[in-house]
Amino acid sequence: MNSPKNLPLCPACRKGHLHVTTRNEVFRPRSVEVVVELLASKCDACGVQTTRASQHEENLRRLAARKQHYGSVLMGEEIMTLRKRYGLTQQAAAKIFGKGKIAFSRYENEVTYPDDSTMLLLRMALEKPDSLKWLADKAGVELPMWQERCKDGRPSLRMVEASQKVRTAVSEQIDIPAKMYGMPSSGTGWHALMPMGHTPSEIFERTWDATRVMA
Numbered sequence: 305m306n307s308p309k310n311l312p313l314c315p316a317c318r319k320g321h322l323h324v325t326t327r328n329e330v331f332r333p334r335s336v337e338v339v340v341e342l343l344a345s346k347c348d349a350c351g352v353q354t355t356r357a358s359q360h361e362e363n364l365r366r367l368a369a370r371k372q373h374y375g376s377v378l379m380g381e382e383i384m385t386l387r388k389r390y391g392l393t394q395q396a397a398a399k400i401f402g403k404g405k406i407a408f409s410r411y412e413n414e415v416t417y418p419d420d421s422t423m424l425l426l427r428m429a430l431e432k433p434d435s436l437k438w439l440a441d442k443a444g445v446e447l448p449m450w451q452e453r454c455k456d457g458r459p460s461l462r463m464v465e466a467s468q469k470v471r472t473a474v475s476e477q478i479d480i481p482a483k484m485y486g487m488p489s490s491g492t493g494w495h496a497l498m499p500m501g502h503t504p505s506e507i508f509e510r511t512w513d514a515t516r517v518m519a
């Protein structure tokens with residue numbers, strides 16, 4: 305029974321109650337269509353939509369879990385993570401892999417996916433950092449973070465950041481600015497009220513790590 309009494313009170317109008325609503329985010333790696341159902345809450349009085357902290361974490365988990373449908377195709381956030389791990393701009397990464405200037409922006413937001421040979425090179429760069437160094441040297445591109453990465457030796461997929469598309473997917477329904485409603489800045493369970501420093505990408509990383517451990 306979902307009688308309004310049992311539902312959370314709307315933090316915006318404090319009159320209505322929040323009902324669970326869903327929205328589909330669609331990804332199309334190669335010939336597959338991957339639909340990720342994302343959760344949000346909608347007020348039955350003022351109509352405001354928001355995402356509770358628990359829904360937000362679940363959305364990030366679902367987004368990370370889409371990887372099982374990708375086969376050998378890398379997710380946008382994996383490509384972005386590879387690039388950022390070595391301190392590369394999108395333009396520098398494009399030069400290394402012989403692509404046009406906006407190629408990495410499109411890969412990372414999954415507007416398009418790398419062709420098979422580029423995907424293979426990206427996977428090789430992920431798994432064998434020396435091959436990225438070799439490609440970068442050939443292209444005359446410096447890897448700003450190369451020395452740091454040689455020292456830390458982290459497992460290759462530990463630091464996955466949320467791509468813009470994923471960040472948008474998890475944040476665009478968060479439209480209750482905490483200040484506007486004079487709410488406390490933490491402890492209420494609302495993602496919109498999370499303290500500065502708790503970014504979606506941080507949560508994504510934690511969720512991602514947890515997903516990998518479970519896999």
Ligand SMILES: [Zn+2]
Pocket residue numbers: 314315316317318319320321347348349350351352
């Ligand atoms: Zn409301």
